[in-house]
Amino acid sequence: MHMLLKRFAGRLTLTLSMVVLESAGWLLFPLVIGRAIDGVLGGSTRGLYELAGLGIGTIFIAIGRRVVDSRAYAGIYVRLGEEMVASAAERSTSTRTARLGMLREIVEFFEHSLPQLITSTIGLAGTIVILSTLNVPVFLGCVAVAVATGILYALTGKLTTRYNEGLNDEHERQVDAVDSGDPVRLGKHLRAMTRWNIRLSDLEAGTFGINWVFMMGLLVFAVGVSAQRTVEYGAVFAIVMYVFQFVESLMALPFYYQQWLRLREISGRLARVGAEAGAPA
Template identity: 35%
Template sequence: MILGLARSHAASLGSAYGLTSLAHLSGQLYPLITAFAIDGVLRGDFRPIIALGAWHLLMMALEVAAKMYDTRVFTRVYADLAGRFVERAHADGLPPSLITARAILSREYVDFLEKDVPGALTSAIGLITAMAVLISLDHVVGLICLGLILPLTIVNMGLGKRAVALNRGLNDRLEREVALLGRGRPTTVRRHFEAVAQWRIRLSDSEARAFGLMELSVIVLIGAALWRLSLGDAVQAGAVYAIFSYVWRFVIALDQVPATVQQIAKLKDLDRRMSQAATSE
């Protein structure tokens, strides 16, 4: 369903993602421009400061334009999706409680397109930019970043498999929520919300464990950067600033991955439910 929705709004989504990617790329290059400015000032050359100011204005303009355009695109996408879904569900005679529950869950598709796809693009741009700049500044630190990709991918694959099962249990509960609340039995309602809370806790714990394992990369990267700098290879202040800025940006990009994996797992289960509903109809 997510692919069909993306195809229906391909032009507007492509424009939104392109503008967002440009804004993020300009932000990713900002520390490198700053490093040139620092070295320029230390040499008595203030022209890089002008370049830095111009780059900051460009970055700001792109970010403002991306935010304004995103709101317009994704509100229209959700209005189209929810309207078509509810209309079809009524025509097919689905129970009102199930229509309401799935209309609410269908918001997850738009949230994924609006937040998680740009988040994945941001992570990809951040990882690629950081590795490219680090390899150019210090190939050892850059190669260590590259070497961490495989074990961290394995960690997130494990998170994804567990998240699919946990989201299945949570969404089973959420689909029954409207009907349970409609009956108004205090004990049943209380048990329902306790069960929902437990599923959410298990999802959060699973993501937190993956995040903790990934944070071990911070120790490795910062230790490697400090070791390399102790050798005296990075003698310019700008290079020192750039190396630590891009190590940190690499880590920030990695930190976004577990949440994206969780959301993809949630959509897999939602797709399964929508497909089953369409088949049974």
């Protein structure tokens, strides 16, 4: 993955810069809506014009980014796919097919998941900064929940990597198992894949459930504190919306962390192919 960032730095810089601009636009919506509400209640329409301008600017950036992304990442996938197949020419068809699919996962991560990851990260950091100016107790509650979530997923990271390694081993055997025509061998392969998928799913469900308890506690605390300590209706609305945005961003980050762990394991496999063949992976 580091190799991909280095080789295609120009294309990725353009697309990711547009992601940052788009994310900043979405981040400002609760604050601008809250100002618009207070402005209308005070007899001013300036906030409504600001909201309209923010909406139009953000959507234009979002459309432009998606148009650029589809073309940039299609070219990256074609080039890397050609190089990977050539460098793994001595490998079995099953392994080459599986690794081409794994390469597609990496490119799709950069095209789809990385922009969402950046959006969630900016949303998380931005909401914490804004909440620190709007309501200090809610801000401290968000920091505490973020730390607890980080510890939870750090403790399960090695287990996630081990399960992904086992699943990817089975993916590389799939075409050979199907091509063998042996029902016993194919059944054994499918049961093994199912076991790894179930282990990953159970681990994800458990960590998600624990994390959701943290989030619900934060939501209840934030609504109670903001209603007691804030006078302006628009400000209360903005605080609650930012807490929702914080929760949404924080719940999404572990998914991308787990996906990154899987893709790191895949990248290691593809890099080994290139190293063995003396060509880029």
